[in-house]
Amino acid sequence: MDERQVGGLNFQIDFSQPLYEQILDQFRSSIAKGEIDLGEKIPSVRELAQVLKINPNTVMRAYQELERDGLTEKRRGQGTFVTTSQEKVRQFRHQLAQEYIDAFIQHMENLGYTWADIEAYMKNKR
């Protein structure tokens, strides 16, 4: 719906999900994929809010989550930076992947699918 450039990043914002979750997910994705380098500065709260035309508080909420994820660190008066720890990024990726897998398997088993069924579906997809 809405697409904006900021700091070399591509932002997609719509109304299908809470704004702060979309910002959160896109940073998570960018950092996990290495599209943002370790230690790199991300846009300031005010800048991103202005570019996306949303409220600074909403961006704040996303940034606080990012820090709880261990993906960013804040420096007073300077800004928000991607963690310099490759290990933290790896750990985060692995944990989130586990959650996705568990949720997926849970869903499939709720529908009465067996492991053989799931594998068959997966084979069709690749």
Add this chain to the structure above:
Amino acid sequence: MDERQVGGLNFQIDFSQPLYEQILDQFRSSIAKGEIDLGEKIPSVRELAQVLKINPNTVMRAYQELERDGLTEKRRGQGTFVTTSQEKVRQFRHQLAQEYIDAFIQHMENLGYTWADIEAYMKNKR
């Protein structure tokens, strides 16, 4: 959090999700797994609302979704019944499974995982 028996079915209700979605998912699951026979009557809107101690309108919303799924049929003055079409149940299961798989793959690719990674994770799970 809350567990209740009604018409041979087990109901789990909490506050982690909208109530109508929880009711919906549990009926979907029960029907897809064959825990409720084709053509069988499910509890009336009022009865289920009373047992679960929630509002009839909330149950109604779930039942309307169920019918949109093609899993139930309503008969005026009689009640709501599971469809007699095995084909509709199969179709529903397959469609929902596809959605779960697509969402899962989307998530994993957002985290930068490749197909080989996904397969490795899956192997660890079984």
Add this chain to the structure above:
DNA sequence: TAAGTGTATTATATCACTTAATACACTTAG
């Protein structure tokens, strides 16, 4: 000192979800 950082607070608005109280048309058991 001024501008740019993150952060906190208070107030307001909107929307999804849920409840509540009724009412109506239909079907079935008596």
Add this chain to the structure above:
DNA sequence: CTAAGTGTATTAAGTGATATAATACACTTA
């Protein structure tokens, strides 16, 4: 025919998450 049980519709109200708005404070750097 009557009463009870069905699904359904309507209107009103309450709650919580989300988002906006306006403002202020402490810190850092040029």
